[in-house]
Amino acid sequence: MVQGTPTLADVARAAGVHKATASRALNPHTRGQVNAATASRVQAAARKLGYVPNSVARGLRTRRTAAVGVLVPDLANPLFPPIVRGIEDRLASDGYATLIASTDSDDDRERTQLAALEARQVEGFIVATARRSHPLFGDAAARGVPLVFVNRLVDGLAAPSVTADDAVGVASAVAHLVELEHRRIGYLAGPQDMSPGSIRLAAFRQAVSGTVVECAAYTEAAGLAGGRRLLAENPDVTGVLGGNDLIALGALEALAEAGLRCPADVSVIGFNDMPFADRIGPGLTTVRIPHHDMGVQAAELLMERIREPAVVAKKLLLPVSLVVRGSTAAAR
Amino acid sequence: MVQGTPTLADVARAAGVHKATASRALNPHTRGQVNAATASRVQAAARKLGYVPNSVARGLRTRRTAAVGVLVPDLANPLFPPIVRGIEDRLASDGYATLIASTDSDDDRERTQLAALEARQVEGFIVATARRSHPLFGDAAARGVPLVFVNRLVDGLAAPSVTADDAVGVASAVAHLVELEHRRIGYLAGPQDMSPGSIRLAAFRQAVSGTVVECAAYTEAAGLAGGRRLLAENPDVTGVLGGNDLIALGALEALAEAGLRCPADVSVIGFNDMPFADRIGPGLTTVRIPHHDMGVQAAELLMERIREPAVVAKKLLLPVSLVVRGSTAAAR
DNA sequence: CTGAAAGCGCTTACAG
DNA sequence: CTGAAAGCGCTTACAG
Numbered sequence: 001m002v003q004g005t006p007t008l009a010d011v012a013r014a015a016g017v018h019k020a021t022a023s024r025a026l027n028p029h030t031r032g033q034v035n036a037a038t039a040s041r042v043q044a045a046a047r048k049l050g051y052v053p054n055s056v057a058r059g060l061r062t063r064r065t066a067a068v069g070v071l072v073p074d075l076a077n078p079l080f081p082p083i084v085r086g087i088e089d090r091l092a093s094d095g096y097a098t099l100i101a102s103t104d105s106d107d108d109r110e111r112t113q114l115a116a117l118e119a120r121q122v123e124g125f126i127v128a129t130a131r132r133s134h135p136l137f138g139d140a141a142a143r144g145v146p147l148v149f150v151n152r153l154v155d156g157l158a159a160p161s162v163t164a165d166d167a168v169g170v171a172s173a174v175a176h177l178v179e180l181e182h183r184r185i186g187y188l189a190g191p192q193d194m195s196p197g198s199i200r201l202a203a204f205r206q207a208v209s210g211t212v213v214e215c216a217a218y219t220e221a222a223g224l225a226g227g228r229r230l231l232a233e234n235p236d237v238t239g240v241l242g243g244n245d246l247i248a249l250g251a252l253e254a255l256a257e258a259g260l261r262c263p264a265d266v267s268v269i270g271f272n273d274m275p276f277a278d279r280i281g282p283g284l285t286t287v288r289i290p291h292h293d294m295g296v297q298a299a300e301l302l303m304e305r306i307r308e309p310a311v312v313a314k315k316l317l318l319p320v321s322l323v324v325r326g327s328t329a330a331a332r
Numbered sequence: 333m334v335q336g337t338p339t340l341a342d343v344a345r346a347a348g349v350h351k352a353t354a355s356r357a358l359n360p361h362t363r364g365q366v367n368a369a370t371a372s373r374v375q376a377a378a379r380k381l382g383y384v385p386n387s388v389a390r391g392l393r394t395r396r397t398a399a400v401g402v403l404v405p406d407l408a409n410p411l412f413p414p415i416v417r418g419i420e421d422r423l424a425s426d427g428y429a430t431l432i433a434s435t436d437s438d439d440d441r442e443r444t445q446l447a448a449l450e451a452r453q454v455e456g457f458i459v460a461t462a463r464r465s466h467p468l469f470g471d472a473a474a475r476g477v478p479l480v481f482v483n484r485l486v487d488g489l490a491a492p493s494v495t496a497d498d499a500v501g502v503a504s505a506v507a508h509l510v511e512l513e514h515r516r517i518g519y520l521a522g523p524q525d526m527s528p529g530s531i532r533l534a535a536f537r538q539a540v541s542g543t544v545v546e547c548a549a550y551t552e553a554a555g556l557a558g559g560r561r562l563l564a565e566n567p568d569v570t571g572v573l574g575g576n577d578l579i580a581l582g583a584l585e586a587l588a589e590a591g592l593r594c595p596a597d598v599s600v601i602g603f604n605d606m607p608f609a610d611r612i613g614p615g616l617t618t619v620r621i622p623h624h625d626m627g628v629q630a631a632e633l634l635m636e637r638i639r640e641p642a643v644v645a646k647k648l649l650l651p652v653s654l655v656v657r658g659s660t661a662a663a664r
Numbered sequence: 665c666t667g668a669a670a671g672c673g674c675t676t677a678c679a680g
Numbered sequence: 681c682t683g684a685a686a687g688c689g690c691t692t693a694c695a696g
Contacts, residue, residue, distance in 0.1 A: 007673055018683045023675060030675090035681055055452040056392045057673035060688050065388060067431075067452075076417045076624075078410070078607060085408045088434055092445075097431050097452060099399075102420055113424075120387045120399075120429060249611065275410060279581060280611045292408075339689055350667045355691060362691090367665055389689035392672050 086295020164289035182239035190243030223250020263329035282326030401449035418627020496621035514571035522575030555582020595661035614658030
């Protein structure tokens with residue numbers, strides 16, 4: 001009598017075969033090794049008993065858990081959910097599970113979470129938390145842990161990555177402002193210790209000469225503080241580019257504080273096209289990055305890496321597009 | 333010579349003890365059974381080798397994987413990330429991993445994802461996808477799978493759950509409109525096959541008599557369609573309550589289409605206080621639910637359930653609060 | 665306090 | 681084509 005969840009041994013007994021045979025009959029890869037009649041007998045027994053293979057046992061035996069760890073700074077940050085959703089979709093299509101961990105960009109939590117997920121024998125990681133100089137992930141890569149970075153790059157590390165084409169994004173945002181005859185353009189840069197911050201800033205400097213203020217974080221609060229500083233340093237500015245949408249939102253607040261209207265007095269552009277950017281203020285003009293697809297591609301790259309660890313690491317730059325909304329208008 | 337990741341056997345060899353002893357020395361629960369000197373020798377060896385226990389092997393042996401499955405309709409829906417973040421935080425503090433799956437409220441995907449996570453031997457589920465009548469989860473509960481519902485209830489199921497106090501939320505929203513002297517109030521109800529939809533609608537009906545339009549989904553598009561219908565049926569309406577924030581956003585669009593201003597002509601209230609509700613339109617007045625805490629409490633309840641499966645199921649109603657912003661004003 | 669053995673549920677060379 | 685055996689890396693009664 002079978003009780004609890006049935007095991008392979010139960011199925012084998014019910015079908016009158018050895019459990020090795022039952023295993024072969026049930027696994028699509030090995031089904032060909034089994035007599036067709038036997039195989040269907042086993043399958044019938046499995047169905048009848050409601051047998052579901054125990055993934056933990058299989059994972060221990062095969063050393064393949066079909067699970068992947070995803071490290072994000074904060075799942076509640078609107079940038080990440082669509083990326084994670086893309087990851088999840090791609091992984092699920094290969095039967096892989098998504099283990100998610102928010103690190104709050106805290107070194108200790110990062111280390112702990114990475115270790116905990118490694119202990120669970122995940123087959124690889126998708127990392128959205130990396131700073132430009134980040135020994136933790138350099139070490140992991142060196143240890144041979146399959147790793148793909150998404151929306152982030154680590155300096156000097158030849159690991160696969162999927163990022164948006166930040167440089168083109170900034171260039172097209174600046175071009176848009178220039179076309180609207182803005183001549184005094186300010187940039188509220190994001191933190192320079194993460195790759196998007198430095199890449200976008202470099203692109204801004206290459207595109208135009210303007211006042212640059214570095215914000216302490218990719219947050220509204222930091223954008224507000226940065227916006228105040230920008231207006232203090234350069235009160236005549238007519239166009240402001242934010243390092244991301246949240247910084248741009250903070251900039252909108254700084255403008256309002258200063259009694260300036262957007263876009264009548266000052267145009268503002270964000271970056272990322274986060275959810276509801278179209279509904280905020282006059283509608284935020286921003287650079288759209290393909291969030292969901294970034295997740296999908298990152299998962300795809302990781303699957304490749306897991307299959308072929310030796311293959312050369314690809315760095316994917318996904319195309320961006322400027323989305324023009326109400327926050328930009330001709331210079332006054 | 334040890335190569336690859338060290339196992340318990342490697343540690344035992346290095347410390348000159350049997351692996352059973354090594355296991356006991358390394359596990360806080362059993363450390364007391366081991367001579368203190370031996371224990372520290374083992375721990376030193378483990379540290380030196382960089383030993384990390386293999387969770388998969390442990391899980392197979394102990395039947396406890398320290399992993400939990402979380403089922404959401406769509407992680408990219410702004411309602412869920414803060415809840416999931418709360419879940420994750422609470423689970424991580426007990427060393428539990430969070431396995432996340434988006435189901436798109438599709439029956440097949442739900443079934444598949446549930447089965448896949450069960451096959452991975454997760455110890456329980458937190459379910460945010462449940463409809464009021466949902467045999468899948470009724471069956472799972474009957475099978476003895478530990479289950480906690482969050483933001484959703486299943487009719488007639490005595491499973492633990494964490495929901496916001498929807499009835500009080502709607503009552504306070506209506507009271508706010510009434511206080512502002514609104515007399516013609518409309519309600520854009522969410523889908524009635526999910527518990528928040530029916531609970532909120534019942535609360536609305538109890539609070540006031542007004543025009544009710546049922547929206548097909550908790551989306552902006554459905555809110556727009558519903559808003560149009562509401563204005564067609566009741567052009568004099570001065571106060572609109574949305575079944576959630578997204579529906580309220582759609583209502584704002586419907587008003588704009590009809591040439592009505594918010595709040596000058598019509599006041600609008602949402603539900604949930606999703607991220608950036610304060611930045612949308614005139615600032616959305618809405619009922620705040622404690623997203624993060626709902627996640628934390630749901631995880632807490634699940635941990636209890638896993639520890640004590642027989643204990644009576646608690647249903648937690650978390651307090652809500654009306655957040656008054658620019659989208660509501662005195663009736664014209 | 666420690667060791668030897670069994671076993672969690674699978675898969676997979678190895679024989680036959 | 682099928683079976684018997686070993687083993688993935690742990691934990692835990694059972695002896696001693």
